Amino acid sequence: MAIADHRSGYVAVLGRPNVGKSTLVNALVGHKISIVSSKPNTTRHAIIGVLTDAGYQLVFIDTPGLESASGRLINRVMNRAAVGSLESADVVMLVVEAGSWKEGDDRALRLVAEAGLPCILTVNKIDRVKPRDRLLPILEEAAGRAEFAAIVPVSATLPENLGMLTTALYDLLPAQEALYGSEIATDRGLRFRAAEILREKLMQMLHKEVPYGVGVEIEDLEEDEQGRLRINATIWVDRESHKGIVVGKGGQQIKAIGQAARLDLQETLERPVYLESHVKVKRNWSDSAQSLRQLGYDAEQ
Ligand SMILES: Nc1nc2c(ncn2[C@@H]2O[C@H](COP(=O)(O)OP(=O)(O)OP(=O)(O)O)[C@@H](O)[C@H]2O)c(=O)[nH]1
Ligand SMILES: [Mg+2]
Numbered sequence: 050m051a052i053a054d055h056r057s058g059y060v061a062v063l064g065r066p067n068v069g070k071s072t073l074v075n076a077l078v079g080h081k082i083s084i085v086s087s088k089p090n091t092t093r094h095a096i097i098g099v100l101t102d103a104g105y106q107l108v109f110i111d112t113p114g115l116e117s118a119s120g121r122l123i124n125r126v127m128n129r130a131a132v133g134s135l136e137s138a139d140v141v142m143l144v145v146e147a148g149s150w151k152e153g154d155d156r157a158l159r160l161v162a163e164a165g166l167p168c169i170l171t172v173n174k175i176d177r178v179k180p181r182d183r184l185l186p187i188l189e190e191a192a193g194r195a196e197f198a199a200i201v202p203v204s205a206t207l208p209e210n211l212g213m214l215t216t217a218l219y220d221l222l223p224a225q226e227a228l229y230g231s232e233i234a235t236d237r238g239l240r241f242r243a244a245e246i247l248r249e250k251l252m253q254m255l256h257k258e259v260p261y262g263v264g265v266e267i268e269d270l271e272e273d274e275q276g277r278l279r280i281n282a283t284i285w286v287d288r289e290s291h292k293g294i295v296v297g298k299g300g301q302q303i304k305a306i307g308q309a310a311r312l313d314l315q316e317t318l319e320r321p322v323y324l325e326s327h328v329k330v331k332r333n334w335s336d337s338a339q340s341l342r343q344l345g346y347d348a349e350q
Contacts, residue, residue, distance in 0.1 A: 056222035057106040058139035063131060063161060065153030066090050066114025068144045069173040072205040074098045074111040077215065080234045081317045083111045084249035088260060090114060091252050093123070094346070095130040097236040099229045105219050106227040109142075110134040115157045123335040126348050132160065140198075140221045141168040142214075147175045147202065148187050150194075158195055167198040167221045171214060176204040239318065240267045241345060243280050246317060247310040247326065251284065251295070254306050259294050262287035264334055264344050278318065282326040285334050285344075295328050303328065 062070045066089030074083050075098070082098035084091060092113045100107040112134050113127035135141070141161050145154050161168050170191055178184050188200055199217040203210040235242075244265040252260045269281035284303075286292050296303045307326050314322040334340035341348035 055104055055106075055224065055226055056219060057108065057225050057228050058222040059108045059110060059137050059228075060140050060142050060218055061110050061112065061134040061138035061166075062142045062144060063112055063115060063134070064144035064157050065151065066116065068114070068146045069205045070114070070144050071111050073142075073144060073171065073173060073203070073211075074109045076205045076208045077107070077109060077211055078234055081246075081313075082109075082235045082237075084245045084252070086249060086252040086260075088252055090116075090127070090261065091249075093127050093130075094241075095134050099233050099235065100215070101227065101229070101231045101233075102215075105222060106229065106231075107215065107218055107222070108228055110138065115153065115160065117153070117156060121336045122338060122348060123341060123346065126341060126346050130347065135160075135164040135166065138164075138166055139223060140218060141166050142171050142218065143168050143197075144171045144173050145191070147172045147178050147184065150191070162195060168195070169214070169217050169221070170195075170197040170200045172200065172202045173205055175202045175209065176207050239278070240270050242318065243267055243270060243278075243314060244282065244345075246313050247282055247284070247306075247324070250306045250309045250313070254302070254309065255295065259286070259291050262291055262335065263295070264331075264340075266344055272320075275321075277321040277323065278314070279323045280314070280325070282324065284326055284328045285331040285340075286328060287330075287332055287334055289330050292328050292330050 064070055071083035071085045071092050075081055078098040078100050083096050096111045098109045112131035115131050119125055143161050201214045201217050203214055244267050248265045251263045264285040266283045268283055271279045311322050311324045338348040
């Protein structure tokens with residue numbers, strides 16, 4: 050294919066928490082790029098996932114769910130990461146949940162409108178719309194909310210209509226060469242990915258406010274001659290009482306979390322993994338710029 054015919058560009062994936070942005074990015078790219086859980090505020094960083102095909106390359110920027118509350122410093126850092134993705138974007142993929150338009154969706158829509166970028170409204174979780182003839186009025190109602198370049202109903206989990214989504218995105222890409230090498234699927238290295246996979250299990254297996262006070266620091270990550278990864282992780286909790294919850298009775302909970310993380314790490318990173326993790330109380334770390342930077346967040350003073 051001649052370079053002149055090639056298209057590529059950045060797609061900012063935005064929306065309120067829990068609508069399925071990370072699930073969609075993973076399904077589109079075909080790799081586990083970003084962690085997923087049934088709880089809101091799972092994604093905490095802007096993470097790149099690259100889909101390279103013959104003739105085009107879509108560079109998705111998965112982002113933390115947009116929130117109105119300023120709250121702790123970590124929440125402000127997360128919001129900034131999401132809004133900041135618009136600066137490099139050629140196109141916006143605004144993700145909403147079929148049949149449950151909320152105030153948070155309006156806020157996200159206003160932000161996208163201010164950015165003045167072409168926007169594809171991605172109506173996710175259509176597998177939940179039953180019977181299916183309920184979908185048409187949902188799409189018609191969404192169409193009345195703004196001028197979208199396209200509206201694409203999808204299911205990230207089935208998956209359904211993802212081809213339609215990539216075609217709609219392709220139409221909006223500038224003609225240019227690929228931005229990343231064809232073998233690259235994400236901009237993040239092993240340390241970050243390892244920390245995120247452990248954090249995913251903490252998000253999935255802990256309840257109430259506990260997962261929101263959890264951070265993961267990779268103290269050590271070494272690859273031995275046989276290609277095995279040895280990972281030493283510290284799990285930060287922001288309260289003394291949470292330490293006992295994460296460790297569990299007789300260490301059962303931390304053992305189960307570590308085991309789930311190890312299996313996923315092996316599958317995702319495609320090599321044997323040894324994982325050691327311990328829990329440390331670090332009071333109010335999520336409100337401290339220094340602690341956030343230590344965990345790889347782009348936090349100002
Ligand atoms: N039924 C159904 N569930 C979905 C679909 N897509 C995502 N989910 C579920 O929705 C929940 C949230 O998914 P995430 O991908 O973590 O959502 P997110 O928008 O990235 O959330 P934040 O990172 O917190 O902003 C998970 O339980 C997913 O399995 C879908 O197409 N159908
Ligand atoms: Mg996410």
